[in-house]
Amino acid sequence: MKKKIHRRYLAEFVARVLMIGSFALVALILGLILWTLIQKGLPSLTWEMVSQTPKGGFYLGKEGGILNAILGSLYMAGGGTLIALIFSLPIAIYLNTYLGSSRWGNYVRLVLDILWGIPSIVYGAFGFIIMLSMGMRASLLGGTITLTLLALPIMTRAMDEVIRRMPTDLSEAALALGSTRLEIALRVTLPQMLPGILTAVLLAFGRVIGDAASVLFTAGYTDNIPTTLFRPVASLPLAVFFQLGTPFPEVQQRAYASALILTILVLILSIGSRLISSRLNKYTIK
Amino acid sequence: MAAPALFSKPEQGRPQDGRPYKLSISLRNRLNNIAARVFWLITLIPVGLVIAITVALAVRSAPILQSHSLVELFTGTVWKPFGGQFGFLPFIAGTFWVTTIGVILAVPPCLLTAFYLSEYARPITRNIMKPLLDVLAAIPSVVYGVWGMLVIVPFVQKTFMPWMSSHFGFIPLFASNQPTGFSVISGGVILAVMIIPFIIAIIYEILKTVPQDLREASLGLGATRWETITLVIFPKILPGIIAAIVLGASRALGETMAVLMVVGNVPQIPTSIFDAAYPLPALIANNYGEMMSIPLFDAALLLAAFILLLIILTFNVIATLVLQRILGRRGK
Numbered sequence: 001m002k003k004k005i006h007r008r009y010l011a012e013f014v015a016r017v018l019m020i021g022s023f024a025l026v027a028l029i030l031g032l033i034l035w036t037l038i039q040k041g042l043p044s045l046t047w048e049m050v051s052q053t054p055k056g057g058f059y060l061g062k063e064g065g066i067l068n069a070i071l072g073s074l075y076m077a078g079g080g081t082l083i084a085l086i087f088s089l090p091i092a093i094y095l096n097t098y099l100g101s102s103r104w105g106n107y108v109r110l111v112l113d114i115l116w117g118i119p120s121i122v123y124g125a126f127g128f129i130i131m132l133s134m135g136m137r138a139s140l141l142g143g144t145i146t147l148t149l150l151a152l153p154i155m156t157r158a159m160d161e162v163i164r165r166m167p168t169d170l171s172e173a174a175l176a177l178g179s180t181r182l183e184i185a186l187r188v189t190l191p192q193m194l195p196g197i198l199t200a201v202l203l204a205f206g207r208v209i210g211d212a213a214s215v216l217f218t219a220g221y222t223d224n225i226p227t228t229l230f231r232p233v234a235s236l237p238l239a240v241f242f243q244l245g246t247p248f249p250e251v252q253q254r255a256y257a258s259a260l261i262l263t264i265l266v267l268i269l270s271i272g273s274r275l276i277s278s279r280l281n282k283y284t285i286k
Numbered sequence: 287m288a289a290p291a292l293f294s295k296p297e298q299g300r301p302q303d304g305r306p307y308k309l310s311i312s313l314r315n316r317l318n319n320i321a322a323r324v325f326w327l328i329t330l331i332p333v334g335l336v337i338a339i340t341v342a343l344a345v346r347s348a349p350i351l352q353s354h355s356l357v358e359l360f361t362g363t364v365w366k367p368f369g370g371q372f373g374f375l376p377f378i379a380g381t382f383w384v385t386t387i388g389v390i391l392a393v394p395p396c397l398l399t400a401f402y403l404s405e406y407a408r409p410i411t412r413n414i415m416k417p418l419l420d421v422l423a424a425i426p427s428v429v430y431g432v433w434g435m436l437v438i439v440p441f442v443q444k445t446f447m448p449w450m451s452s453h454f455g456f457i458p459l460f461a462s463n464q465p466t467g468f469s470v471i472s473g474g475v476i477l478a479v480m481i482i483p484f485i486i487a488i489i490y491e492i493l494k495t496v497p498q499d500l501r502e503a504s505l506g507l508g509a510t511r512w513e514t515i516t517l518v519i520f521p522k523i524l525p526g527i528i529a530a531i532v533l534g535a536s537r538a539l540g541e542t543m544a545v546l547m548v549v550g551n552v553p554q555i556p557t558s559i560f561d562a563a564y565p566l567p568a569l570i571a572n573n574y575g576e577m578m579s580i581p582l583f584d585a586a587l588l589l590a591a592f593i594l595l596l597i598i599l600t601f602n603v604i605a606t607l608v609l610q611r612i613l614g615r616r617g618k
Contacts, residue, residue: 008510008513009510011510011512011513012510012511012512012513015512015515016406016512018398019398019399019401019402019406020402021398022394022395022398022399022402023398023399023402023403023407023415025395026395026399026418026419026422026482026483026486027415027418029422029479029482030418030421030422032433032437033422033425033429033430033433033479036433036436036437037429037432037433040436087328087331090324090325090328091325091328091329091331091332093325094322094325094326094328094329095329098322098325106610106614108329108332108333109610110603110606110607110610111332111333111336112332113602113606114336114599114602114603114606115332115335115336117533117536117537117540117598117601117602117606118339118540118595118598118599118602119537119539119540119541119542119567119594119598120540120542121540121542121567121570121571121591121594122339122343122540122591122594122595122598123339124570125343125570125587125588125591126338126339126342126343128574129342129343129346129588130342149335152331152332152335153332156332180314180315180317180318181318181321181322182314182317182318182321182322183314183318185321206424207424209426210424210425210426210427210428210429211426211427212426212427212428212542212543213427213542213543213567213571216571216574217574237426237427237428237543238428240428240429240432241428241431241543241547244432244435244547255432256432256436259428259429259432262426262428262429263425263426263429266424266425266426267421267424269424270417270420270421270424271417271421274417274420
């Protein structure tokens with residue numbers, strides 16, 4: 001009997017070691033990724049990189065920077081996120097103030113989750129088909145629209161989760177005082193979920209700005225900064241990809257630096273959304 | 287003649303203290319109904335989008351289904367767009383291999399980490415881990431690809447492959463048939479790293495739905511924590527865990543850039559984990575440029591996207607329904 005208890009404690013101990021081990025492994029991988037990027041990317045990360053467009057012979061290792069890609073990514077991801085916000089805010093509000101957890105509400109949530117799961121390459125192919133049928137070429141507009149589709153489910157579901165966590169007492173109190181659902185949505189839910197909206201927007205922006213597969217088809221690539229909606233536009237992830245594809249070490253070095261820039265951008269967005277939501281949460285009723 | 291102020295009705299319109307106009311009840315109700323209808327129309331957008339994507343891909347890939355039989359497409363191993371030969375088997379096999387390896391590598395650490403976070407870890411550890419997982423999930427796939435090329439591929443080539451083939455080389459699964467590290471296993475490792483934060487987050491959410499009483503009853507009867515996990519909690523959340531893994535797998539199936547950069551892109555059916563492969567998403571991404579210049583090529587590539595979409599839709603619908611049922615219980 002004694003031995004058996006001993007064995008049970010041994011199993012407990014081994015399990016515990018394994019768990020802490022895998023926990024450490026996950027943390028270690030993240031550290032390794034960041035360290036590799038910094039070590040490889042930092043040496044060639046210069047001011048020139050972020051402030052200039054590619055000059056002649058840039059892809060052979062000559063002068064220039066990736067300002068075209070940085071601006072292109074910001075344009076497309078910014079535009080896409082803003083357009084997606086116009087649609088996702090009403091959907092999130094409608095899901096919660098009008099539908100609650102009714103059958104249609106859960107159905108819409110299911111569809112949003114499915115949309116979230118569709119890979120970006122399929123969005124890219126879909127955007128490409130749409131553009132072909134409209135006679136459009138790879139352009140800033142095409143990329144922005146595709147990124148809008150990509151951002152919509154992410155943003156809506158993130159907002160939905162935030163509103164769901166809101167105490168129902170507030171809207172019940174407003175209902176009892178005779179408010180209509182629209183008034184609850186505009187005067188109770190909206191101010192309450194403001195931090196959540198910001199978090200969701202930044203989350204979607206961060207996801208969308210790093211996506212390469214969808215803009216590959218729809219936005220094209222160019223060395224210039226786009227001046228109209230109908231011109232091709234460069235993007236950061238594709239800048240990394242194309243520079244890495246060249247056989248020249250100098251250009252590959254720049255690809256690492258571009259990857260570092262992209263990662264820093266995304267990390268700022270991720271950490272920023274966390275900070276903003278914890279700051280602004282002070283002003284909402286718990 | 288004006289009535290004395292004391293008995294007059296309260297003034298209609300905007301009150302002095304800046305509150306909004308008072309609207310009549312019928313107007314408020316009408317506004318509410320209009321808004322409900324507009325909102326309802328907007329919720330049709332996501333539904334319409336799913337249908338539109340499916341229909342558009344189906345229509346555009348129809349030409350190749352008319353000229354080639356399904357059997358020919360799915361069992362053919364020759365990919366020669368110029369000769370009109372479109373065998374998808376190598377690409378489907380490549381997708382299957384990379385995804386399977388990724389999921390197999392990801393599941394054990396995911397389960398252990400999620401259990402640790404939920405059952406053992408102190409709140410402070412949880413508070414550190416959550417942003418870490420967020421960051422890991424936020425890193426773009428191109429960056430994972432760069433990391434894979436810099437770290438995983440050389441590691442596989444210089445350390446892992448020689449060691450495995452000198453010790454286990456007699457097993458065909460571990461035979462090294464090519465000298466580079468661009469292989470199925472590199473793709474699998476990258477995918478595993480990419481889906482780990484995703485699966486952990488879902489399993490952690492599910493673990494939160496397990497009633498505290500169950501744990502206390504089990505511990506009170508003298509079970510150790512690990513026994514509580516394996517005998518009480520694990521059987522209870524097994525459907526949820528499977529759903530989480532299926533969702534992770536469908537994420538891995540569609541992952542494009544990171545895999546494309548490390549997997550070698552050779553259209554062959556891999557037989558060893560050190561063989562190069564060519565998954566479906568990589569096929570689409572690599573060939574979009576020539577898509578319109580060869581007859582039927584665009585239909586073939588869009589068929590690849592359509593196959594991918596159908597598999598992922600099936601996976602997602604089933605897994606999401608299971609998860610909705612489990613996580614929906616929490617509120618009630």
